[in-house]
Amino acid sequence: MRVFLIVVGVLVGLALVVVAIGYSLPVKHRAQGEATFNARPDSVFSLITNVEAFPSWRAGVKSAERLPPRDGKQRFREVSKNGTISYLIETLDPPRRMVTRIDDKSLPFGGSWTYEVAPVGSTQSTLRITEEGEIYNPVFRFVSRFIMGYDGTIKEYLASAKRKLG
Secondary structure (H helix, E strand, C coil): CHHHHHHHHHHHHHHHHHHHHHHHCEEEEEEEEEEECCCCCHHHHHHCCCCHHHHHCCCCCCEEEEEEEECCEEEEEECCCCCCEEEEEEEEEEEEEEEEECCCCCCCEEEEEEEEEEEEECCCCEEEEEEEECCCCEEEEEEEHHHCCCHHHHHHHHHHHHHHHC
């Protein structure tokens, strides 16, 4: 019984430390990543804006669909290992730039993602993704900062695009 109480005490203590550290971390963060592809900017931009094709190339995305526009702005929803998330496309400037924002205030996180496509020579392109994220839950802040990394989703996205485009 004593060992059980010690184990429970240690687990409760660790949980309290995680929550305390999570509260000490800022709600907002910025992360960035980029990759160069053997594809022209219009091909890269087509890939990242073709919502219906996301499940065919993005790791972890089970389904994706367009939603009715709101205030003249395009919207979409994707279902992935992270759950169901709706997005609003704030800026669409083909084939150079797209800005999306999480369009669901009930989630424990939010933020925007800026996708910038730049030509490299005549046959390659660089895709730079900048996340301006917000994590409201202190436990999620701890996990995102120390376990997943703020740029974990960006790295996964770029790796998926690299597999698709080369």
